[in-house]
Amino acid sequence: MPRVQTRAIGKSFAGTPVLQDIDLDLPQGAFLALLGPSGCGKTTLLRLIAGLELPDAGELRFDDRVIAAPDVFVAPEARDLGMVFQSYALWPSMTVRGNVDFALKTQRLSRADRQARVDQMLASVGLAHLAERRPHELSGGQRQRVALARSLVLRPALLLLDEPLANLDAHLRHRMLAEFRRLHAATGTTFVLVTHDQDEAMAVATHIAVMEAGRIQQVGAPEDLYRRPASPMVARFIGHGATLPVQVTAARDGQCTLRMGDADLSLPGTAAPGPGWLCLHREDLRLTTGPAHLRAEILSQSFQHGRYLTHVLPQGAGVDLLSLSLDRALPPQTVIGLDVTGGWVIPRDGAAAPQPSTVTLPERSYA
Numbered sequence: 107m108p109r110v111q112t113r114a115i116g117k118s119f120a121g122t123p124v125l126q127d128i129d130l131d132l133p134q135g136a137f138l139a140l141l142g143p144s145g146c147g148k149t150t151l152l153r154l155i156a157g158l159e160l161p162d163a164g165e166l167r168f169d170d171r172v173i174a175a176p177d178v179f180v181a182p183e184a185r186d187l188g189m190v191f192q193s194y195a196l197w198p199s200m201t202v203r204g205n206v207d208f209a210l211k212t213q214r215l216s217r218a219d220r221q222a223r224v225d226q227m228l229a230s231v232g233l234a235h236l237a238e239r240r241p242h243e244l245s246g247g248q249r250q251r252v253a254l255a256r257s258l259v260l261r262p263a264l265l266l267l268d269e270p271l272a273n274l275d276a277h278l279r280h281r282m283l284a285e286f287r288r289l290h291a292a293t294g295t296t297f298v299l300v301t302h303d304q305d306e307a308m309a310v311a312t313h314i315a316v317m318e319a320g321r322i323q324q325v326g327a328p329e330d331l332y333r334r335p336a337s338p339m340v341a342r343f344i345g346h347g348a349t350l351p352v353q354v355t356a357a358r359d360g361q362c363t364l365r366m367g368d369a370d371l372s373l374p375g376t377a378a379p380g381p382g383w384l385c386l387h388r389e390d391l392r393l394t395t396g397p398a399h400l401r402a403e404i405l406s407q408s409f410q411h412g413r414y415l416t417h418v419l420p421q422g423a424g425v426d427l428l429s430l431s432l433d434r435a436l437p438p439q440t441v442i443g444l445d446v447t448g449g450w451v452i453p454r455d456g457a458a459a460p461q462p463s464t465v466t467l468p469e470r471s472y473a
């Protein structure tokens with residue numbers, strides 16, 4: 107399983123930059139999600155790793171081997187990788203078994219070995235009982251599992267997944283995500299998944315790279331991005347977070363002091379005294395009837411998982427909506443008091459973003 111490294115990768119289409127300064131260092135056996143809004147460059151980066159696009163600048167390495175650079179290009183078929191797309195691209199006239207077996211035909215294996223590999227693969231994606239069906243006789247989820255089996259049967263060192271679940275309903279998506287996790291652990295293959303769905307990324311990835319406008323904003327373990335976002339964009343994008351403009355009155359040893367309501371609040375963060383963003387998640391807010399850190403007006407509520415998911419607009423503090431979970435229904439426009447019980451403070455000035463985009467992630471076993 108290769109360690110995948112990119113150094114200062116850049117790519118333009120017709121003079122328009124779509125990837126800039128992409129620095130990634132992905133340990134072997136990791137499961138990376140490339141996450142970001144539509145058009146931010148996720149698929150282009152995946153296609154560069156696959157060898158379907160050439161970088162204009164920078165270098166791609168698998169372990170110590172240069173795979174792509176201005177004067178180097180290793181062909182896709184020599185990169186030992188598999189790819190699964192949103193459209194499954196199965197052979198319509200072949201059975202499930204035939205589709206998976208076809209991938210193995212270029213390998214010098216005996217008929218018996220090939221059959222054993224295909225049987226094992228079909229069993230591991232739960233398709234053994236459908237082996238003789240053709241793609242049009244399968245559901246979307248089953249077709250996606252054939253596509254997955256077809257890639258994994260080659261035992262690639264690296265599996266690239268481009269929005270593979272986009273055509274599936276929510277129930278099937280959850281099942282397939284569990285399947286990805288299981289196959290990732292069982293095979294030790296390095297997975298790279300393109301998605302614009304943060305819940306999908308959080309559900310499977312050991313690492314997430316959040317992209318915006320052709321750049322990596324932050325890369326790290328899901329929990330790092332959730333608890334310590336480096337920018338307001340990451341704070342809002344991960345874990346349904348929100349940001350509140352605040353004034354930091356003091357900062358020391360990674361703790362920031364904020365004046366909120368009539369209280370001083372100490373929270374972890376990277377901001378210096380001055381304007382900052384307080385990054386919040388639902389669990390960081392608590393309803394209070396006493397003196398409150400902030401007051402907010404209820405906009406809407408919906409009943410979810412036995413509680414009321416409540417969206418509020420803070421009074422006199424920016425335009426970002428905040429969300430919290432309440433145990434009771436309250437009428438819209440009710441003004442409530444909220445205490446802040448947690449959060450993470452970052453500088454307001456984007457130029458002072460606390461983390462560079464190059465992060466070397468720790469080596470460890472993800473199986």
Ligand SMILES: Nc1ncnc2c1ncn2[C@@H]1O[C@H](COP(=O)(O)OP(=O)(O)OP(=O)(O)O)[C@@H](O)[C@H]1O
Nearest residue numbers: 119120124142143144145146147148149150151302
């Ligand atoms: N072959 C191409 N020629 C010209 N422009 C392209 C080409 N491929 C991608 N682009 C442009 O590059 C930008 C990044 O596209 P890309 O497909 O990488 O984004 P994405 O983050 O995967 O988006 P989505 O989530 O919508 O699939 C977009 O503005 C897109 O229009």
